Amino acid sequence: METLSTNRSHGGVQGVYKHQSSETGTEMTFSVFVPDHAEGAKLPVLWYLSGLTCTHANVTEKGEFRAACVEHGVIFVAPDTSPRGDDVPDDEGYDFGKGAGFYVDATQEPWAKHFRMRSYIEKELPALIAEQFPADMARQGITGHSMGGHGALTIALRNPERFRSVSAFSPIVSPLACPWGDKALTGYIGPDRAAWREYDACALIEDGARVPDLLVDQGTGDGFLADQLKTYLLSDVCEKAGQPAAIRMQEGYDHSYYFISTFMAEHVAWHAKRLK
Amino acid sequence: METLSTNRSHGGVQGVYKHQSSETGTEMTFSVFVPDHAEGAKLPVLWYLSGLTCTHANVTEKGEFRAACVEHGVIFVAPDTSPRGDDVPDDEGYDFGKGAGFYVDATQEPWAKHFRMRSYIEKELPALIAEQFPADMARQGITGHSMGGHGALTIALRNPERFRSVSAFSPIVSPLACPWGDKALTGYIGPDRAAWREYDACALIEDGARVPDLLVDQGTGDGFLADQLKTYLLSDVCEKAGQPAAIRMQEGYDHSYYFISTFMAEHVAWHAKRLK
Numbered sequence: 001m002e003t004l005s006t007n008r009s010h011g012g013v014q015g016v017y018k019h020q021s022s023e024t025g026t027e028m029t030f031s032v033f034v035p036d037h038a039e040g041a042k043l044p045v046l047w048y049l050s051g052l053t054c055t056h057a058n059v060t061e062k063g064e065f066r067a068a069c070v071e072h073g074v075i076f077v078a079p080d081t082s083p084r085g086d087d088v089p090d091d092e093g094y095d096f097g098k099g100a101g102f103y104v105d106a107t108q109e110p111w112a113k114h115f116r117m118r119s120y121i122e123k124e125l126p127a128l129i130a131e132q133f134p135a136d137m138a139r140q141g142i143t144g145h146s147m148g149g150h151g152a153l154t155i156a157l158r159n160p161e162r163f164r165s166v167s168a169f170s171p172i173v174s175p176l177a178c179p180w181g182d183k184a185l186t187g188y189i190g191p192d193r194a195a196w197r198e199y200d201a202c203a204l205i206e207d208g209a210r211v212p213d214l215l216v217d218q219g220t221g222d223g224f225l226a227d228q229l230k231t232y233l234l235s236d237v238c239e240k241a242g243q244p245a246a247i248r249m250q251e252g253y254d255h256s257y258y259f260i261s262t263f264m265a266e267h268v269a270w271h272a273k274r275l276k
Numbered sequence: 277m278e279t280l281s282t283n284r285s286h287g288g289v290q291g292v293y294k295h296q297s298s299e300t301g302t303e304m305t306f307s308v309f310v311p312d313h314a315e316g317a318k319l320p321v322l323w324y325l326s327g328l329t330c331t332h333a334n335v336t337e338k339g340e341f342r343a344a345c346v347e348h349g350v351i352f353v354a355p356d357t358s359p360r361g362d363d364v365p366d367d368e369g370y371d372f373g374k375g376a377g378f379y380v381d382a383t384q385e386p387w388a389k390h391f392r393m394r395s396y397i398e399k400e401l402p403a404l405i406a407e408q409f410p411a412d413m414a415r416q417g418i419t420g421h422s423m424g425g426h427g428a429l430t431i432a433l434r435n436p437e438r439f440r441s442v443s444a445f446s447p448i449v450s451p452l453a454c455p456w457g458d459k460a461l462t463g464y465i466g467p468d469r470a471a472w473r474e475y476d477a478c479a480l481i482e483d484g485a486r487v488p489d490l491l492v493d494q495g496t497g498d499g500f501l502a503d504q505l506k507t508y509l510l511s512d513v514c515e516k517a518g519q520p521a522a523i524r525m526q527e528g529y530d531h532s533y534y535f536i537s538t539f540m541a542e543h544v545a546w547h548a549k550r551l552k
Contacts, residue, residue, distance in 0.1 A: 008497065009534035061533070064340050067541075221284060257337070258285035265343075 001132055004029065010066035011036050016056065017132075023116040023124045024083035030125065031056040032133055033076040035069055042136035044275035045075045045129065046268065049121065049144030049151040052180070053099045055080050059145070064261035065268055072272035075135050079125055081147065083114040095180050096187055102175070103151030104199050106188035115188055122155060141165035141271035145260055146224070147172055147180070149216075153201035153234075157209040165274035167215035167267050169260050170222055173234035174202040180228050202237045214238065214245040215270050217263045219253030277408055280305065286342035287312050292332065293408075299392040299400045300359035306401065307332040308409055309352040311345055318412035320551035321351045321405065322544065325397065325420030325427040328456070329375045331356050335421070340537035341544055348548035351411050355401055357423065359390040371456050372463055378451070379427030380475050382464035391464055398431060417441035417547035421536055422500070423448055423456070425492075429477035433485040441550035443491035443543050445536050446498055449510035450478040456504050478513045490514065490521040491546050493539045495529030 004016040012035040021028040037043055046069070048059050056078040059065070069076050082088075082101035089110040091097035101117035130137045142163050144152035149171025156166035175181020176196055185196045197203035218231045225231065231247060238245040253259040280292040288311035297304040313319055322345070324335055332354040335341070345352050358364075358377035365386040367373035377393035406413045418439050420428035425447025432442035451457020452472055461472045473479035494507045501507065507523060514521040529535040 007530055007532055007534035008495075008528040008538075010538045014534055061338050064343075064537075066537075067340070219284075252284040254283055256283055258283035258290055261340075261342075262284075262286045 001128060009033070011070045012066060014060065014066065016060070019128060021083070021120055021124060023120040024114050026083040026085045026088060026114060028080055028083070028120065028125075029056055030077065030079045031060040032129070033066055033069055034133060035073055035075070037073065037134060042134050043073050043075045044139035044141070044272070045077060045135045045137065046271050046275075047121070047140065047142040047144075047152070048076060048078045049103060049142070049148030050078065050081050051144070051146030051148050052081070053094050054148075055099070058257065059260070062257035062261060063264055065264050068265040068268035072268060074268060074272050074275065075133060077125075077129055079121060082117060088114045091187070093183070096183055100147065100184060102147060102184045102188060102199070103155065104185070104188050108188055108190050111188050117151075118155070121151065122159065139164060139275040141167075141275055143167040143169070143267055143271065144171070145169040146229075146255065150175065150201065153214075154199055154204060156211050157201060157204040158198065160209070160211055163211070165271045166211050167270060169263065169267070170218050170224070170229055170255055171201070171216060171234070172229060173231060174200050176200045176203060177230060177233060178228045202233050205237045205241050205243050210241075210243055212244070212274070214243065214247075215267065216245065216247040217250055217267075218247070219250050219255065219259045221252045222255040222259075224255055277404060285309070287346045288342060290336065290342065292336070295404060297359070297396055297400060299396040300390050302359040302361045302364060302390060304356055304359070304396065304401075305332055306353065306355045307336040308354075308405070309342055309345055310409060311349055311351070313349065313410060318410050319349050319351045320415035320417070320548070321353060321411045321413065322547050322551075323397070323416065323418040323420075323428070324352060324354045325379060325418070325424030326354065326357050327420070327422030327424050328357070329370050330424075331375070334533065335536070338533035338537060339540055341540050344541040344544035348544060350544060350548050350551070351409060353401075353405055355397060358393060364390045367463070369459070372459055376423065376460060378423060378460045378464060378475070379431060380461070380464050384464060384466050387464050393427075394431070397427065398435065415440060415551040417443075417551055419443040419445070419543055419547070420447070421445040422505070422531065426451065426477065429490075430475055430480060432487050433477060433480040434474065436485070436487055439487070441547045442487050443546060445539065445543070446494050446500070446505055446531055447477070447492060447510070448505060449507060450476050452476045452479060453506060453509060454504045478509050481513045481517050481519050486517075486519055488520070488550070490519065490523075491543065492521065492523045493526055493543075494523070495526050495531065495535045497528045498531040498535075500531055
């Protein structure tokens, strides 16, 4: 692991790092914020998965999470959203290929070699975080935005033993039921929609997956709400399944970091309470 | 005035606007954050002047001021740092010309026509803010970063009747005594260094200008501290002159928005107390 930068901020250290990933076969960049802590102490970890077109940098610069992470003593990890590099295949759209890994392990060509963001986030990067940072891996929470909200929900639902807490900002709740999901999962996983269900939060809950509870914030002024995000599908399935969930429609807020940063401190506090 | 964007954030509206400036002879872009407020209510205004290479966007995206502005009911205005456009002369350095207006009215060619950031910030933009926003212009404070810290200090020292409060993040405290100031003021104002004194916070205090008090935060890990910022010059002159000042050296912090955002909420609260 190579340190690209560290900056003191809010009573902690914001770092940006890169490493050679065996899962993606590329260099991967990620950021980690570590609050000041006693020598030898281990802190709980909150994962933040970013949305389409983003890298680690968007939330690192605009997310306004550091003050809350210091207040509650939480490490904040922000991975990239896909493999990068000249050797990595891409699509001309912003919603597929680079910057749009969708947190799946691709099975289709030419994507299968590099687009292994599921295994990267579920296995490889946690091992590196455990090794390199004062992280208590028995206390992990996960959140994310949009495509990263989809990532957070599906990864938590598939790995309830690993995550004590899960939340999301304006998540894609059902790739099976929206154009972004349709394009990405057709491309990465292929036309068999039954194979998509492990990458669809609503389908996972329908199929029996559960988390202790769930916090979702969604802006009512979000231009992607009606066609892509369809928050009501998650509300409906949680209600039917008896999955506890606080799904909050936030009046007038949009899809941007102006929205995310508004509710970030509440999400950090919500996770911290469950990671105590 | 044209609205370029508005985003709901933190219980207020973050807007970005542009207008045709008669001072600079160019279009000028700026941002304004207005907390939710009662119909007809007027709120105090905090000006934030940015540093070299910045536009309104840096602090608007990374400054973490909105939560504090809502808590205290303060409007936050972030202007650009220079005129822009193909007709505006420029320099190949990052520290002169576009993005580096230094908050002066230039007297030297080819700068004098457009580089009128002093009059723009002191006169033209306040009139527009008073006209377009629910701003109580009897309650104004000013802050800024680096070159913008220099701007905040010098504008407040020259206009004590207008500003009730002034603070700065890692300011250039004396353009007379650093390479950035030497290059910029030679270029904009000419070689007569006596004419620079109205653009030098230390010289203004030496020459008798006063403000009620002063808050400065400066990181000890700031790579520009020794050669450009020289905070001790301001400490010395304030002590000699009996100018009240809290000048805080912040251990390990650098020159970036990771530093600024750390102390932003304290600055907003400090101003709000004085703007009550």
